[in-house]
Amino acid sequence: MEQSTNFPPSTPEDATKASDEQRELQEKLEHADDDPDAPARSQTYRQIPDES
Known part of the structure; x- marks a missing residue:
């Protein structure tokens, strides 16, 4: 399944970034x-100063 180049994914390919x-x-x-x-x-x- 190819992603449209007009609408990039909202999450990066590397989900750790x-x-x-x-x-x-x-x-x-x-x-x-x-x-x-x-x-x-x-x-x-x-x-x-500590006020306790």
Whole structure:
């Protein structure tokens, strides 16, 4: 069964590699909570005082 050249498959031939759509979605998900004005944005967890 031949695939049409007009409509490439949405998944790559090697299923272990991410497709372009998957990469774009992952990029959006990884940066969904980014807030450049957030307090302590540049601090690590070691620099923030423990309040417990």
